[in-house]
Amino acid sequence: SRIVVLISGSGSNLQAIIDASQDKDYPAEVVGVISNKADAYGLTRATNAGIESQALSHKAFESREAYDVALMAQIDNFKPDVIVLAGFMRILTPDFVQHYQGKLLNIHPSLLPKYQGLNTHQRAIDAGDKEHGVSVHFVTEELDGGPVILQAKVPVFAGDTSDDLAARVHEQEHRIYPLVVKWFAQNRLSMQQQVENGQHVEKAIL
Numbered sequence: 001s002r003i004v005v006l007i008s009g010s011g012s013n014l015q016a017i018i019d020a021s022q023d024k025d026y027p028a029e030v031v032g033v034i035s036n037k038a039d040a041y042g043l044t045r046a047t048n049a050g051i052e053s054q055a056l057s058h059k060a061f062e063s064r065e066a067y068d069v070a071l072m073a074q075i076d077n078f079k080p081d082v083i084v085l086a087g088f089m090r091i092l093t094p095d096f097v098q099h100y101q102g103k104l105l106n107i108h109p110s111l112l113p114k115y116q117g118l119n120t121h122q123r124a125i126d127a128g129d130k131e132h133g134v135s136v137h138f139v140t141e142e143l144d145g146g147p148v149i150l151q152a153k154v155p156v157f158a159g160d161t162s163d164d165l166a167a168r169v170h171e172q173e174h175r176i177y178p179l180v181v182k183w184f185a186q187n188r189l190s191m192q193q194q195v196e197n198g199q200h201v202e203k204a205i206l
């Protein structure tokens, strides 16, 4: 399978997927990396791994819609089977989400449905949570609201700073994201619509 990874920053999850894909038994390879920020360190990681990388700044576009159209064109050039959001700090338009429906994955640093949005580690500390974690989910039009595929939990210790907790969560991110991408590439994972109480809901089927 062909993976395109979208990033905005450090790209440590990108690195984890690149590293996993070096294994001869891994069923997928990263064929392209796109960042909305030209100075994202993840672009350097891609170059170091011999992977094609591109920056597409949102600042050059008049609207979110126009940016997403350009982004889709850039992604589709890579003919991907799966699109992996790894710290891509942009809200996506409904057209974009629909275009990649069922093959768009995201990682979010909380135990969804808790703490959608930003500052998840500090919010978990402030709430006095004893456990926290990370979720990999399919992307739907609802921000951080798509069906969860896999979660990993970490303990929250007394005196933890947001950075302490983020580091503990990151270790788990690097474990579970390559695993979910592998399952997807093995066709063991899909997003399906089901009817629940007369409502259509998306489910992750594993």
Ligand code: GRF
Residues within 6 Å of the ligand: 007, 009, 010, 011, 012, 013, 014, 086, 087, 088, 107, 108, 109, 134, 173
């Ligand atoms: C991760 O914490 C991920 O959960 C969130 O953005 C961060 C990206 O980190 N969506 P990195 O760029 O992969 O190091």
